[in-house]
Amino acid sequence: MSDSQPGTRLRETPSSVQDLPEEPSGWLDLPDVAERLDVPITKVHQMIRDGALIAVRREGVLRIPAELVAGRNVLKHLPGVLTLLHDAGYNDAEALRWLYTPDTSLPGTPAVALSGDRATEVKRRAQALGF
Template identity: 70%
Template sequence: MSEPVTAGPAGWITLPDLSEKLGVSISKVHQMIREGSLLAVRRDGIRLVPAELVANETVLKHLPGILTLLHDAGYNDEEALRWLYEPDETLGGNAALGLGGDRAREVKRRAQAAGF
């Protein structure tokens, strides 16, 4: 089992709160996690989603593609979380923060390279 990420999100959202924020059922949130469109990890027995990965009433546009690339490269959810939150000032602080802006293409390129 992987160690939990040390540097991480500034905040977390529970699945019921995320369901409400996105305006979808809790089962839809679980489906998004199963399909790899959304990242959730357990902390103290509760599944949580990094708050930065959800903008307004939607998941960040490029997140599902990035998660697919990382999972295809063999990353589990904890490792994907660690990769997204690894400090990197060239991406505005880390890859997760880079997803929300003009650095998204570079984040995707780096995720593609992670498999090699």
């Protein structure tokens, strides 16, 4: 399957992820995420496999956008939004692109809005993609 086919769950960084419409505020590698969440790194790997977190390879290392991990928690609505996007046929690269595409009706991007009072609206929009 190619990177552009919906439903392809690749961990490699296709060009569509390297050229996101808006870059995350930073990238965390998996040991940093494990430290932030105060969990073993194996738990972070499990969260990625379960779709509760999204990670892509950047410079040969699996990384997670920093703003998706708030303090000692993954953003509350992130796992639900990722599930909705995957159910709509988005692969990880496409889901990341959607999360980092600026939207004038939100404060910045859906990823940024997930950490604020617009999280429910982001979930609603992700759900609508499946129809």
